[in-house]
Amino acid sequence: MGYYPVLLDLAGRRCVMVGGGLVAERRVDGLLAAGAHVIVISPRLTHALAGLVAEGRVEHEPRGYRDGDLAGADLAFVATDAGEVNEAVAREARERRIWINAADDPVRCTFILPALVRRGDLTVAVATGGASPALARAIREELEAYLTDDYATLASIAAEARREVRAAGKPVTADAWRRALGPEVRRLIVERGRDDAKHRLLEILGVES
Numbered sequence: 337m338g339y340y341p342v343l344l345d346l347a348g349r350r351c352v353m354v355g356g357g358l359v360a361e362r363r364v365d366g367l368l369a370a371g372a373h374v375i376v377i378s379p380r381l382t383h384a385l386a387g388l389v390a391e392g393r394v395e396h397e398p399r400g401y402r403d404g405d406l407a408g409a410d411l412a413f414v415a416t417d418a419g420e421v422n423e424a425v426a427r428e429a430r431e432r433r434i435w436i437n438a439a440d441d442p443v444r445c446t447f448i449l450p451a452l453v454r455r456g457d458l459t460v461a462v463a464t465g466g467a468s469p470a471l472a473r474a475i476r477e478e479l480e481a482y483l484t485d486d487y488a489t490l491a492s493i494a495a496e497a498r499r500e501v502r503a504a505g506k507p508v509t510a511d512a513w514r515r516a517l518g519p520e521v522r523r524l525i526v527e528r529g530r531d532d533a534k535h536r537l538l539e540i541l542g543v544e545s
Contacts, residue, residue, distance in 0.1 A: 356385055508541050
């Protein structure tokens with residue numbers, strides 16, 4: 337099966353998580369980072385999830401799953417140790433035409449979650465189509481070592497430079513962007529700081545800073 341990679345805007349979207357264990361905790365962290373409205377359905381929660389509920393960041397239904405719990409959901413997730421629960425949630429999701437991710441159960445998924453590396457606004461996703469999550473994690477770990485924290489700053493100043501280039505009405509070639517985002521500017525971020533790096537990036541692009 338092939339998968340179409342996509343990044344979703346989940347700000348304010350209703351996302352239902354069935355399950356309250358460590359896997360659910362990781363999923364919920366990612367959903368909150370995307371601004372989703374998260375509802376967790378589980379009789380038990382990890383300490384971290386209970387803390388999110390206490391802070392009012394997550395809604396909690398302290399019980400097991402019931403048919404109808406996915407009503408109004410934009411996305412659904414299930415991460416329990418009970419196969420019959422996972423199947424029931426997946427069945428309701430199919431009936432309601434809601435996209436669902438079932439942890440470690442690709443047959444019941446209509447979407448899967450890649451391994452992610454985040455550096456500020458920069459997100460790199462690695463997936464194997466569910467064939468080998470371990471390989472995706474291994475590649476992610478390699479990328480984490482390569483994509484150092486200066487890439488977050490680079491992404492930020494590149495976004496600012498893009499706005500300034502547009503405001504100046506100046507055409508910039510793909511080759512100029514490639515040079516501007518290369519090793520020289522990344523080195524300046526580390527050695528001399530953000531402002532000097534941005535100034536040099538704009539110089540390469542031919543825009544006055």
